[in-house]
Amino acid sequence: MKKFYISTAIAYTSGKPHIGNTYEIVLADAIARYKRLSGYEVYFQTGTDEHGEKIELKAREAGVSPQEFVDNLSLEIKRIWDIMDTTYDKFVRTTDKNHEKVVQKIFKKLYDQGDIYKGEYKGWYCTPCESFWTETQLNDGLCPDCNRKVHQTSEEAYFFRMSKYQDKLIDYINKHPEFIQPEARKNEMINNFLRPGLQDLCVSRTSFKWGIPVSFDQDHVIYVWIDALSNYITNIGYDVDFQSEEFNKWWPADLHLVGKDIIRFHTIYWPIILMALDLPLPKQIFGHPWLLFGNDKMSKSKGNIIYADDLVDKYGVDAIRYYLLHEIPFSSDGSITEDLVVERINSDLANVLGNLVNRTISMVKKYFNGxxxxxxxxxxxxxILKEDVRNLKQKVDLKMDNLKIGEALDEIFKVLRKCNKYIDDTMPWVLAKDNNSISRLGTVLYNLLDAIRVCAILLQPFMPSTSKKICTSLNIEDRSFASADKENDLNSGIILNDLEPLFMRISK
Ligand SMILES: [Zn+2]
Known part of the structure; x- marks a missing residue:
């Protein structure tokens, strides 16, 4: 059986994720479901990134231990992933004991083989916040957290010799054009970061305690890079000393999905860590765009944050999944406001999909007793309609293979719109008035039902519960993607089940 390992980035447990942060898990879920339906054995991993100074500070503010703090947020994040109806196979946490143990071993191995060395980290320090900042993190020369003055300081730290692997990585990226997607990001990584030369990366800190200790130097905790990025291998049985069967089965990952803001860490730091461990690189890293509120970045200070669970309460999970998957393009940012969500539900889900299925099933009930x-x-x-339906699966496959998820949905909705037009063209209510055209009416309704069958099967990865309602009403047993290539696959003479309500028009 063909295998597919897909991951999201692990979510940072510093606060509740907003709808933009929820997009990635839904995107990953659509791809994972699509692969399963296409006959792959899928491993789909997500989880939470739980260490670091920010969490130490937030826990202190909240008057709880860092562990309690991350326990709560990890649960909250998992709850939202579940509300979004996502089918991850494993939800991992960087505070898992096994993860911590293997990360320590990775760090030790890299130190022993000379890739990591001890040096001095120079940066800016904010005394009230007890935080180190790099030059680029400063906000007009001031602390980005409290806006106070900072002073230059240094601390002892471990560094990773990135430059040692830089040419090897450039070579790899050039030989594997599919490795970084979209392509524009690949050029950005090579021209802006790799070609000018990599600086050694600071991989430990002594300024905070909430992290995995360096096993041979307890004053240091392992900084985010090696801790968080390693989650992709520690949770599938990687160990420095041996390679488990599970690890050999799943590694290398087929697809790491990450936000465009962290693509550099995944296409430069992570591959170099893997090269140093003498492991193969993931096959593909896709840096997806962001979801903006109107034209703005969502942020607490702007007060424009939308949460997924609030939207799902109001509009249902499939409507929100559809919005996210359809409205965020492959490479440019998408936009969300509640008005836009309502417009999209009305225009696509109620008018096109809901209307078609409801009309068709009620005509079958009315004219053929269901x-x-x-x-x-x-x-x-x-x-003409048959031809459109016949080509649909192939079109969806092509879009999905290129990670053009919104366009895959467009292809399905094009056919749904054509079905509505087919109703207008054939006018079944006119045919029903004439006894001589009852068998012609049968053809029309059969064609509509069979087109709806194909669309419902293909909609499964994107809107699983809507698809299930339609498939149940039509008594569709084989819901595999392969069956979407069959024609006239509904059995005449079978009675339809009642259709659970799909989408209603919403008045603003
Ligand atoms: Zn400060």
């Missing part, structure tokens, strides 16, 4: 009719006389208008 029994799927036989195919009778065929006309040229049928052949």
């Amino acid at each position: 029994i799927i009719p036989e195919i009778g006389p065929i006309e040229s208008v049928d052949l």
